Amino acid sequence: MILSALFPSKRIQVLLPLPLAGPFDYLVEGDLMSGAGDLLVRRGDFVSVPLGSRVLQGVVWDIAPPETDVPAAKLKPVYDRLDLPPLPESLLKFIDWVASYSLAPLGAVLKMAVSVPRMFDKAKIKTLYRLTAALPEKLTEGRRAVVDAALGDMPMTLKDWAELAAVGEGVVRGMVKAGQMVAVEVKGDAPYPAPDLSLPAPRLSPDQQEAGDHLRGLVKAHSFGPVLLEGITGSGKTEVYFEAVAEALEKPGGQVLVLVPEIALTAQWLDRFQTRFGAEPVVWHSELTPVQRRRAWWAVAERDEKFRARVIVGARSALFLPFQDLRLIVVDEEHSPTFKQEDGVMYHGRDMAVVRAMQGQCPVVLASATPSLETLLNAQAEKYDWLYMGERHGPAVLPDMTAIDLRQHKLASGIWLSDPLRDALAENLARGEQSLLYLNRRGYAPLTLCRSCGHRMECPHCSAWLVEHKKGARLTCHHCGYNCRTPDSCPECKAEGAMVACGPGVERVAEELQDLFPEGRIALLASDEIASPAELRAVIRAIEDHEVDFIVGTQIVTKGYHFPLLTLVGVVDADLGLGGGDPRAAERTWQQLEQVAGRAGRAEHPGRVLLQSYSPEHPVLQALLSGDSQAFLEQEAHAREQQNLPPFGKLAAIIVSGADFNGVAKSARRIAALAPKDAGLTVLGPVPAPMAYLRGKNRFRLLIKADKAVRLQKIMAGWLDKCPLERGVSLQVDIDPYSFF
Template structure:
């Protein structure tokens, strides 16, 4: 790989060699002749590749490895801003760290091909300077009067202002009475106002905000806003955004659930007078194109987005914020495997700008970096405006079990009834989508499984909006395969023999409707909320107290503020503690702490009840006692003793293929070539827990190394020594977060 640090402003004259990186998972750079073009590093160019043409980026000077006579010239240079030098450095860094092809990383920066095409000027209308003779009607007279009185308008706007149809405008153009006026399109985003009045900060918030504002002017640093739920972390980093705006620089805020961030966006609008640019998968193609261009031009001053927003071509990025930095949603598992929190720190370092991490339950990695002095901790121990943290209690399901066929303990049912009777709101939380996680035949025990994955089919009875969906469907949550429930068992032929086993969030909603018939109930899960607008509408109803009882999965834990919500009941607090996941305890503690934080965020005190079969588990004890630090210390000691992250290094190889026998042959060959180094352990191959996923068989290697042992070089050499045959893929996951 050619370093982009070498001669970043060099101009390549016609007929010189240039190295072009293509947004494809290929081996590296391809050399071309500049042809008739004057090119610079970062220019987007169209080049021939085989029989087709593709868009790539000039990465640097070409080599002499191929004779000039065999090189093909660049077809054309695209008239758009070049990919900034820091973006090219970032692509190289991410590719080197994740062991992914650089072109696969570049593709994330070139995710909107239409944005690279020239921006078309709008065509407005004005009265011709010397109009010829033409027939004048009342409609035409109105159009000409409006056109003479107003600045040039596009045809549709002029027709609307004059109260006529588009045919009238077209006729005036054809008659020569109107003439076109090219106009640059308006900026897609208003500039947020850093001086727009904001809320009054507490003494603790102001001290933290002042630290961040100073950091904005001081180059790269990492600060962690470690504040309890409801402590006003968002308002603190808003002050840093204001400082970046005042300095004329761009800000990026990463959220784990951008499509469900209606309350965050409204808080931003109140603070800065307008909404920020948004970047997520729900945007239309046109909006993505306009946003990409505005980021590259520097006119999108604040961007809030999902993890992919990190790879946008910022012209002058001055601040990066990762909100809820602990959230596992920042880890990308497919394609290029990376953690957006860690890559955000790298992006800040490469660009010389500060990074802010915010969480009520910081990740173990972040806590370790604070202890080592690499990150600065800004502690907010109190809720804003004097609100109290909720009281947390445990319901021992061994002593207070639900009645047979139900899932809510009598103690939790009584608490919900008491809360609703007081005119307040309650929430029931279960982090399991659907109606039931397993469907089996009562007669023979046959379980309905996905034909493409090693996973049980999950019954769903509710559609978008949380409404009951009739007879329901069976869905695979991994590949999306879905079928209607069969009327007869495919194994034994028994009719109407299938039973739903275990509760999903839809089943809890069914029980709640039975137990609390007068309550207005809403269901909130990722498959019942159809996009950002539906989420915003539902959140608005909850905030306006049009909903009495909210039932949801982990998306209800994302920082929402509901003043009348005073009770949170966690139906299965043990869910997620088992399964052999390295981070099971940490993740459960984080998730349940976040869910608990929804209760009592205003002047009304809140309480949280956790249903558990393991009340003595360290996670449950820490939650009940409110002693996060003791749990973190215990967890850290266990990880350190085992040499596990963040005190050791992990990597995973996921090898997949369509045929199990061929896959096993290759993984045995790969195992024989594995490095044998001190402090570097290769475990496997073994079938992945999801041994079949989307029709492909999967095997895993786990690589465990000491912190002081190089990980990347041995891995790269190992993979180069045993290239996979056709049809078999090897994915590298440095610092894996999931183990499926």
């Protein structure tokens, strides 16, 4: 109080993790001021502040904000500074950049960086133990095992020491008593095991070595530089970027972020990482428990290099972790559409990874066998370095690819595997080799209808059919999660036994396969069939140990798996995904089929791929069959350039939604009517969205096209600020949309 009288309070701005456009002004006074009247808070610090009747935690955004019309007497004080590491400046700049680019509220973007429920809990003090510097030359066998098991000078609990050295806890306690170990008090959780750089690296081919050396040089330079690491399936891209990871870890405390499309798909990747570096990385994804998320967040934010998390592998949200010394970002399978976040703050993880690397001044490696057109054009324009590996590693060769024309090999009713594919499966089973059937459709059937009255089972909350899952006899909406039991009679006409499943999902294909080969051992790989990463790892190991003859899967099987005995890939419906109005449909289908084809023949056994199609003359299938992907991509680029679509032009979507149809329609029409004239924009719509009813809300869409030179975000921000919405109606902006549902 005395200090408050001697020195005037000071105004700062605090950003709260709420969907608010910007920070609020607060006053700093009392214990948060030094004896000389200086602030004891700085930008990035966590503080608690009042908001209405609540006390919330926020981040100091500006310690010298411009004066406003609000007098200091009306401002509320900052209550306290929290004992958390401040958010690094590079992350604060990244949050600001993402908000400006995506036109999302600044507070909503901050929320993604602090979405850890228990992060504000007071960290507990734990007692850990480390070896002393001076140890006697003569030690008992048990104590020598403890010394040999040490992970550098990392402190651990007595239990962890005993388990690591395979000795009893009594041996470790004896070392503490003898002064051979010293107690260390550590705030928070035990540190994650550190990677071991002394382990031998695998032998690289000349192509791999050249690419690896290039990446090592970029990491050493510690400056921003995007790199496309392109290599055909099986060329060993992972081992190449592991060279860059190793270089980044040479710097004490240096951190690495590896983004993957779906964290559940990393089972083999984690095993390979552990073999290379002797420890698993820190994993970050939405399925972690609150305790696991808190531990990982604090380990990333740790200022002490000895306890800091060094390598993080995660989904796109890992971009918002508070890295203290980020030295490298890798985006694996950079082409994957799952890097795009489709709700909340809409952003593309690949593109934002490039921005995050720019803010942190480190290299970013974009790795793929089928790079996105955007990335390829940046490489061709020399905006990105471009490393290409055109040969499979070791004795493996690319598989032979053949189309099965279903107009000639007609399928009987209820049958989804043609005679040529059945014959190939039988031959592969007889040789003791493994086969994969790919269909990017979950469940048993995509539609259930009544054969008497034609009633279709639809979701009550979405404009979508319910997908039948035979396991559990459930009908499920894959958009909102609604599910119900499969009815015995038609809900509309009450006809008994009239409900029939239409079309195939992976469950139905697996059922047909089991009928064909009763002795065959089948593994079903789909996201709703795998309950956890641990369960996925168990399935992957069963395939590797040849406890499985047939794999039936969705796109989950396209992501980098290596099964030496897998020699046949059958694509059940190669035409799936080629229709609709998505400008990226052809590119996306080519990528998926190229990736799944790449699972065949990755070791000494040659592979083959059979594509079932009603239109094998389609350019996508011809590109796959001929191996001339370059001609296909050039054709795709030309088509998009003619239509001024990304990456040659700019595209944005406005999604208007709400429970009241009339309010949504009126708001959407008003937005279109207020569109700026002569600003270089073409506004299409509004029209009801293809998914016109989603999670209980009506939806309209507008599509905005613009030339590359147009400052789209600035124009749209000014435009939308002038568009009042009806009560209960919300608006989302999607810059460069990847889906059009």
